[in-house]
Amino acid sequence: MASRLSTSNRAGWLMALPGFGLIVLFVILPFVLAFALSFTNQRLVSPNPTEWVGLSNYRALLGVGVLHLEPERDDAGNVVTDENGAPEYPRLRSFTRNNPDYPHLAGMSEWFFFDRGEGRTYVLASDVVFMRAIVNTLIFVAVVAPVQAGLALVLALLINQRLRGINLFRAIYFMPVVVSIVVVSLLWRFIYAEEGLLNNLLASLTFGAFDGPDWLGNPRTALGSVIAMSVWQAVGFHMVIWLSGLQTISPTLYEAGAIEGASRWQTFRYITWPGLRNTAVLILIVITMQAFALFAQIDVMTNGGPLDSTQTIVFQAVERGYGRQDISSGSTISVFLFVLVLSISLLQRWLTRERR
Amino acid sequence: MSVIDPSNRGLQLATRYVVLTLIAVIFAFPLVFMLVSSLKPDDQLLRDTASLRAFLPVGDLSLQNYYAAFDRAPVGTFILNSVLVTGVTVALSLFVCSMAAFAFVFLRWSGRDLVLGVILATLIVPFETIAIPLLLVVSKLPWIGLDGFSLGWLNTYRVQIVPFIADGLTIFLFVQYFKDLPGDLAEAARVEGASNWQIYRKVVMPLAGPVLATAAILKFLVMYNQYLWPLMVVQEEGRRPVMVGLQYFFQLNRAWGEIMAYLSMITVPVLAFYLYMQRSFIASIASTGVKG
Numbered sequence: 001m002a003s004r005l006s007t008s009n010r011a012g013w014l015m016a017l018p019g020f021g022l023i024v025l026f027v028i029l030p031f032v033l034a035f036a037l038s039f040t041n042q043r044l045v046s047p048n049p050t051e052w053v054g055l056s057n058y059r060a061l062l063g064v065g066v067l068h069l070e071p072e073r074d075d076a077g078n079v080v081t082d083e084n085g086a087p088e089y090p091r092l093r094s095f096t097r098n099n100p101d102y103p104h105l106a107g108m109s110e111w112f113f114f115d116r117g118e119g120r121t122y123v124l125a126s127d128v129v130f131m132r133a134i135v136n137t138l139i140f141v142a143v144v145a146p147v148q149a150g151l152a153l154v155l156a157l158l159i160n161q162r163l164r165g166i167n168l169f170r171a172i173y174f175m176p177v178v179v180s181i182v183v184v185s186l187l188w189r190f191i192y193a194e195e196g197l198l199n200n201l202l203a204s205l206t207f208g209a210f211d212g213p214d215w216l217g218n219p220r221t222a223l224g225s226v227i228a229m230s231v232w233q234a235v236g237f238h239m240v241i242w243l244s245g246l247q248t249i250s251p252t253l254y255e256a257g258a259i260e261g262a263s264r265w266q267t268f269r270y271i272t273w274p275g276l277r278n279t280a281v282l283i284l285i286v287i288t289m290q291a292f293a294l295f296a297q298i299d300v301m302t303n304g305g306p307l308d309s310t311q312t313i314v315f316q317a318v319e320r321g322y323g324r325q326d327i328s329s330g331s332t333i334s335v336f337l338f339v340l341v342l343s344i345s346l347l348q349r350w351l352t353r354e355r356r
Numbered sequence: 357m358s359v360i361d362p363s364n365r366g367l368q369l370a371t372r373y374v375v376l377t378l379i380a381v382i383f384a385f386p387l388v389f390m391l392v393s394s395l396k397p398d399d400q401l402l403r404d405t406a407s408l409r410a411f412l413p414v415g416d417l418s419l420q421n422y423y424a425a426f427d428r429a430p431v432g433t434f435i436l437n438s439v440l441v442t443g444v445t446v447a448l449s450l451f452v453c454s455m456a457a458f459a460f461v462f463l464r465w466s467g468r469d470l471v472l473g474v475i476l477a478t479l480i481v482p483f484e485t486i487a488i489p490l491l492l493v494v495s496k497l498p499w500i501g502l503d504g505f506s507l508g509w510l511n512t513y514r515v516q517i518v519p520f521i522a523d524g525l526t527i528f529l530f531v532q533y534f535k536d537l538p539g540d541l542a543e544a545a546r547v548e549g550a551s552n553w554q555i556y557r558k559v560v561m562p563l564a565g566p567v568l569a570t571a572a573i574l575k576f577l578v579m580y581n582q583y584l585w586p587l588m589v590v591q592e593e594g595r596r597p598v599m600v601g602l603q604y605f606f607q608l609n610r611a612w613g614e615i616m617a618y619l620s621m622i623t624v625p626v627l628a629f630y631l632y633m634q635r636s637f638i639a640s641i642a643s644t645g646v647k648g
Contacts, residue, residue: 008464008465008552009466010465011459011463012463012464012465012468014459015455015456015458015552016455016456016459016465016468016471018452018455018456018522019452019455019475019521019527020456020474020475020522021522022452022518022521022522023478023522025493026490026519026520026522027478027486027523028478029493030489030492030493031485031489033489034485034486034488034489037489037492042492044491044492044495045495155379158376158379161372163369163372163373163376166376169376169377169380171634172380172384173379173380173383174634174637174638175384175387175627175630176386177641178627178630178637179387179623179627180580180581180583180599180622180626181581182583182599183602183622183623186605186615186619187386187387187619188386190615190616195402195405196405197389197410200406200410201410203406204406204407232382232383232386237641240638240641240642241641241644243642289482292482293482293483293484295484295584296583296584299583299584299587300606314484314584317484318488318584318588321491322488322587327488327489327491327492330489331489333488334485334486335485337482337484338481338482338485341482341485342480345480
């Protein structure tokens, strides 16, 4: 077909140019700028000229150091303990502030520590909040991707039955997808509140035995609560994609399976699942990309708190790039996020490649 | 499944419906709760959460919360802004993206494959990773309007519209659809002496109904639900869309009825539209899963 098309350079460029030009200006230019700005000290508005600062943004964001300390000992060589009997350690500040012997730890603060033998090993970071943001985001992705993909598949299998009124159920399961995540987040803030719907329902179901926490106000439950709500909102989206994958599987395969006397599990394992391969890869990559972008839920529900337990990478990028108008730091986070998303997508693609 | 005892079939069927219904309750009840609560005064709303009354329109029902929400924030302005921004973006997007896709599928020109390749490559760039540098870009862009030359797009409608007109996914959807149209259609029209523009307008676009619906629905959902972008680029109250307007209700911890009223106002139209066009909505999402 293509060979019969007449060459029309002028018309081709003219018709593609509005779309292509807009994409260049509003996607490709900022994408390239993100890399360039991450090596500068650009601010949104600044009286000073922008300067090239090399890798210092990356160091300030991602710098990590390890420091092993022995407990303090008195002159007799005994470990000095505090009133609770715990050994005392030299103050971290004496290593991280103006200590010429430890230049690589300058400006860092404690991220976490673990005791090893007699001593204690501190892991320090230039930006502890951002480290927490990375960890929280990775936890979110690691939980949401498999759980949401799995639940979506279960729902798709349920909906794929031939039953009267099944379209009604499909419509209901999909409903949260068309509701803005911002609306959902504010609604669930009430559901999760200490005197909120969830706790009240749980209390009445258990005849008052259950006394629920303030789900979003507790560092131990906050991220989990955000995860549960996010899955609730988006699972219908991926259910529909599974469903369209299910419908591409030829019915004759199922008939053949039925004739062979395949059990329900065998039918799924040897007919349905192989037919869903490509869908599975696509869904995994799409959910992962969406999950890394976690922002609105955090902004509406927790603001990153309590105690940074729900900080995320994008939330940090916005807080710096927009909140503090520090474009260079926000851009550095953007570049980091892009590289992270890309490498994880490539990894997923490689892990799920077809083995022959 | 292997041996089906006929007396069990009714039971099995009933079990299936029970399972389906329980799941439906999980998905529907938070939204039902939102709607029902928006009609209740705050003290009753809180009391009702202790029982199933939370999901029932019972007790002292009124539109009082809706009036109060309008008093608290310029709700009408927010809704108008959202409708304007969403409507204009969807319309321009359909035009610009379908025209580009036409050039990629029906015309031959040097650079075509490269340009299409670059556009499709942008699909792996999440918006969140370009939002911050894009903020810098739009803060510096010039504009020539009725009131002359100006610099910077912040606090305008165009900053909410123009960056979202063209996107890789919409162009991809049109390209996929156009590829499946019979190629000789365009050829035949060309032999008749039709110009490229006429072929696009009179031959191809009249056949593009399904993909137009798909692209429009996806764009509508993205635009109406925009949050991060308008949050950053529009501080001026008079230009803010509904999702950002929601911030007026963040701080309230006791006026839950008002919050529910606002949430219902900005959600019910979309839900109604969805329920009315359910098949098209679901087909749209499904088509994003079609591999090219």
